[in-house]
Amino acid sequence: MLNSAAMAAGPEIVSGPAAQADCFAPWSAETKFFKYPKKDGPFRIAFANGYIANTWRIQMVQTAKAYAAQPEVKAKIKEFKVVSTGEDVPAQISAINNFIDSGYDAIVTDAQNPTAFGPVIKRAKEAGIVLVAFDNILDTKDAINVNVDQKGLGELWAKWLVGKIPNGGKILEGRGVAGTSVDTDRHNGIHEVFDASGKKWDVTEVAGKWDDGVAQKVTADAIATNGPFDGITGQGGDTGIVQAMIDARHPFVPFGGETENGFRKFCAAHSADGLKCSSAGSGPAQVAVAIKTAIAALEGEVVPQEVKLPLAIAEDPNMKEGTDYFPKESDNFFVGNSFPTCGINFSAQEIMGQTKENQ
DSSP states (O other), X not given: OHHHHHHHTSOEXXXXXXXXXXXXXXXXXTOOEEEOOOOOSSEEEEEEEOOOSSHHHHHHHHHHHHHHHSHHHHTTEEEEEEEEOTTOHXXXXXXXXXXXXXXXSEEEEEOSOSSTTHHHHHHHHHTTOEEEEESSOOSOXXXXXXXXXXXXXXXXXXXXXXXXXXXOEEEEEEEOSTTOHHHHHHHHHHHHHHHHTTSOEEEEEEEOTTOHHHHHHHHHHHHHHHOOOSEEEESSOHHHHHXXXXXXXXXXXXXXXXXXXXXXXXXXXXXXXXXXXXXXXXXXXXHHHHHHHHHHHHTTOOEESEEEOOOEEEETTOOOBTTTBOTTSOTTOBSOOEEGGGTEEOOHHHHHTSOOSOO
């Protein structure tokens, strides 16, 4: 009887559109819509993060805290708990289990592995807890996923290189954290475009872990052993990749990369020297959309099971100072931290005033 009652607390599948249709865009025409039983706020919301050792993840945690602190959001939250568990998948699963046992109303997560969370997804559903995954999402139809088209991002970068390198050539591919859905999807998108181009590509892969320091080192090693390269694509740590090119006196080449402020500064400064960039990505502010989605679901609003977010894109020769990059801000700051259709926007000071620590 208790199990049947718990199962009844899960979401009902209903017809769309979403209650906030401009913000909560369904992934496709086949996307299901959820309606959870309405709860009375304020709510207890937990954020179970995994990997933390790069600037994107640090900024993402800071952004989550900044969003939860905004007055209109804070009024709906009784408690906001943040835990980062590193690359240990069982540790992240254990953290989510602990939040379920502690009776949180919603749990938001950036999952270290898309397929390992089956039992904990089932537990959350049976407990009537709203589970929202974003960025590195979950391979499930029983929780809410919020993401940009990560594979499409890899395709965008590869198409940029195909267009800029007419005869194919040697490519350096800076990858992210192994085993995550983001790294896999972006990598697959890149290689599908290369394979379909009919040109010959010699790709050297390095594990930059989306981190400037790591990416700079592995790029320096790759240049020394396999360079020079005709083009580069990097999932993150792109400021470090360009710095490695400069240190090695590697010629500037076309580059498809993420949205770091330092990377875009380099792109603007060296465009005339051959650093022709497509800078696109998924800003850390998508965590705010995930939290907003969780709150909407708790309030009984209709939400898509898969929410699709737009990419933040700036490309040579149209990178504008003060809009697409900010000379006075940190190189590590990721640009593109607004989702106007969701009423979400942050200043650099608002984000950087928060800590990365567990709370």
